[in-house]
Amino acid sequence: MFYWRRQLEIDMKNKTFLKSIYCAIMGLIFAIKTEKNYKYYLVIDVLFFILDFFVLKADKSIWLGYIITSAGVYAFECINTSIEHIADFISKEIHPEIKVIKDMAAAGVLCFGIAFFMVQIVAGVDCGGVRL
Ligand SMILES: Nc1ncnc2c1ncn2[C@@H]1O[C@H](COP(=O)(O)OP(=O)(O)OP(=O)(O)O)[C@@H](O)[C@H]1O
Structure with missing residues (x-):
């Protein structure tokens, strides 16, 4: 058996809580590095943070919505x-089932993205003095 494979198996067996967090951070770094969308989300998040903080002076409930929906998009x-990686690992062939799998996964991101913008609309309406 290859040395690296044996080492990986030992590491996986003796995983501590800190090691789990380390693996999760590695996953996050991988997503940021490889997914161009992730960079767009970060830019959009920063722009709306500036808008909410300096212009709209958002209240606690808006910040709560901002945090939950942003985290939802990233997650x-x-x-x-x-x-996408599982699907590509199983088969790189074009297949209608893989299309459904990938489109559904992307829809999950879209749902939180819509929720994020809805929170921003509420923030804008609140700032304009209209009570919902
Ligand atoms: N093997 C496949 N068979 C059928 N359709 C596919 C296949 N691979 C990708 N697609 C289609 O192309 C879209 C983009 O898939 P891709 O794997 O390129 O992800 P991506 O460009 O990173 O997309 P996302 O913006 O969702 O992260 C999928 O949502 C799906 O509709």
Whole structure:
């Protein structure tokens, strides 16, 4: 058996909590490096942070919505990337089932993306003095 494979097996067996966090951070770095969308989300997040903080002066509930929906987009993008890799690992052939699998995974990101913009609309309406 190859040395690296044996080492990987030992590492996987003796995984500590800190090692789990390290692996998760590695996954996040991989997603940021390889998924161009991730970079767009980060830019959009920063722009809306500036808008909410300096212009709209958002209240606690808006910030809560901002945090939950942003985290949802990042989390679903990780799951989406993971599903894309599983699908590509299983087969690189063009197949209608793989299309459904990948499109559904992308839809998960879209749902949180829509929720993010809805929170921003509420923030804008609140700032304009309209009570919902
Ligand atoms: N093997 C395949 N068979 C059928 N359709 C596919 C296949 N691979 C990709 N697709 C289609 O192309 C789209 C993009 O897939 P791809 O793997 O290139 O992900 P991506 O460009 O990283 O997309 P995303 O923006 O969702 O992260 C999928 O949502 C799907 O509709």
